[in-house]
Amino acid sequence: MKDSTNGDLSRREFIGGTGAAIVAVNATTATAQDRDAAEARAIAEVPRTRIEITVNGQRQSVDVEDRWTLVELLRDHLGLTGTRIGCNRGECGACTVLIDDEPAYACSTLAVWADGRSIRTVEGVERDGKVSTLQQAFIEHNAPQCGFCTSGQLMSATALLERNPSPTAQEIREALSGNLCRCSNYNAIVEAVQAAVKMGGA
């Protein structure tokens, strides 16, 4: 595949480019233009609210649709795609973020309800451009397999070590019990958290 002209395209850019092409084709017909105009009017009528939110230490003012979940705000509008959407119904834990330092499911709360709150995501756990102790321990202990649950696991583990710097294995399991791993790599994840404790914390 070394001759492929698409070699440098990421999956996300590819999907985005495809979408633009489809819009361009549709726009050549009058009915499609009508539909686009109707859609634009409908979007303009969607209730919106301006909120003040601190994300990874940066305070910002954002105009959100009332119906956006917090994870939709983070991923689709603030570009923080480290937080995953797994089930989108509070049954997997992939979207775990810290709201005022406490783990919560970002799929199960609205962005507008986070007004005035401080959010931490996986993008915010690095220290001075380097991975955190927990992230380093996750790497060394192969805690991520497919990796989809990893950012949620990291946020739950980060909150745990911040409130309890030397948890037992049982306490680690309890603290991470709201984060499913479909690869079922739980033992390695617990080992990684225990290793991070020995390495000096979160």
Add this chain to the structure above:
Amino acid sequence: MKTFTNRNPESVGHAVSIARDAIGGGRSVVFAGGGTDLLQLVKERIPNRPGSGAPDVIINLKGIAEMNGVSRRNDGGLAIGGLTSLSAVSANTDVSARYNAVAEAAVSVATLQMRNVGTIAGNVCQRPWCWYYRNGFDCFKAGGNQCYSVSGENQLHAIFGGGPSFIVHPSDVAPALVAFDAIFRVAGSNGERRLSADEFFVLPRDDARHENVLADDEVLVSIELPAASGNVRSGFRKLMDRATWTHAVGSAAVALDMDGDTCRSASIVLGGVAPIPWRVEAAEQMLAGQTITAELAEAVGRAAVEGAQPLAKNRYKVPMTQRLVERTVLAVAG
């Protein structure tokens, strides 16, 4: 997600007036505490209020300070604000010291992420988790006219108090609150009312569509726990089909008022087996004035399931509940 307008009232009165005005204008309304359960229903377009469809207005209660936190009452009891998170309830030492079953029930709910956001009023008022209702069937709970579990998959359904709907009440905290004779303080357009458990929860035979008497414009403001003597011991046990993060297949909240080795009086309230928190008075009375032995606890367990009416696929719940009561009574008696 379907569009809706979010409102952020700062007082209970304001919240109620927003609801009244919206309903008067023909818009459907729902109150949000933590909103964790509500949002799943909205996303799936499952009616939160039976027959009303997805809400036009969500009234976010999080900014109402008077509804948050646990406070001591003059009569020696506690008032738990409806917005108090389940994490805060279980961590509160006034709750765990005198009302241990409530603390144990709160910490048994779902996961840490849910308990940090989910509120005690939301836990008590959450809609049923029957798989028919949650998967879009037009059942009683959604505003329809039948219960699909009757001739369907009823493994997790009611063995007490069922008909015409056979849902089980999903709250873990509610049985523990009822074991302490909690009062449910409700505010709405027509003012405030303080309701006992008997008045607050409703059986399907009286209203198949709702689990409690809250009107569309009413909020569960707080839950009051009457004074409990220092001799009351209590506990909560929850049986699940996995170790965590699911609803009770059956649960028991037991509170024993002890005088040395003698039980003065007992409360036993079951969850996950009836459409409301299910008090088993005949079993409670067997403990009054008695020394609790293994034999007595076994008899109490048998009495607790007398009159059970299991469906085709949940007969296992009868002996399960019997042993659950027996073991919880023994564990609490110590």
